[in-house]
Amino acid sequence: MTTETKADRKKRLARERKRRQRKGNHQRREALGARVISFxxxxxxxxxxxxxxxxxxxxxxxxxxxxxxxxxxxxxxxxxxxxxxxxxxxxxxxxx
Incomplete structure (x- = not known):
């Protein structure tokens, strides 16, 4: 049995979703050859x-x-x- 509270679980799940989102965004940019151009x-x-x-x-x-x-x-x-x-x-x- 875990001692994780409901609030802690909610925060953990949100962190995990955000990590997956960032990883997906990174993979998408990489696949499309995205580069930053400044001028x-x-x-x-x-x-x-x-x-x-x-x-x-x-x-x-x-x-x-x-x-x-x-x-x-x-x-x-x-x-x-x-x-x-x-x-x-x-x-x-x-x-x-």
Whole structure:
């Protein structure tokens, strides 16, 4: 017979569930080849990213950037001339 109280059992089961969840998340990220990418960005770039997030209801910056990368890649596959237009846009530096 165990001396584990009901509260202790509840905590133990919650810990075990969380461990399984973390392990599953880790395995999923590993299987998909997930890697963290970090980069420096300037104020206007962050503002543009925020506008994009709001327009398309992205939950986080990573989701918006990932979507943008895949959309640009698909555009290049379909119509390289339009792909060139995408990268003809001026960068974050503005003349004010």
């Amino acid at each position: 420096e960005s300037y104020a206007e770039t962050r503002e543009a990213l925020e506008r994009m997030r709001q327009r398309h209801d992205f939950s986080c910056n990573g989701e918006a950037i990932t979507h943008l990368i895949h959309a640009a890649d698909e555009l290049a596959k379909r119509d390289m001339s339009r792909y060139g237009d995408l990268f003809g846009v001026t960068c974050h530096v503005s003349e004010k």
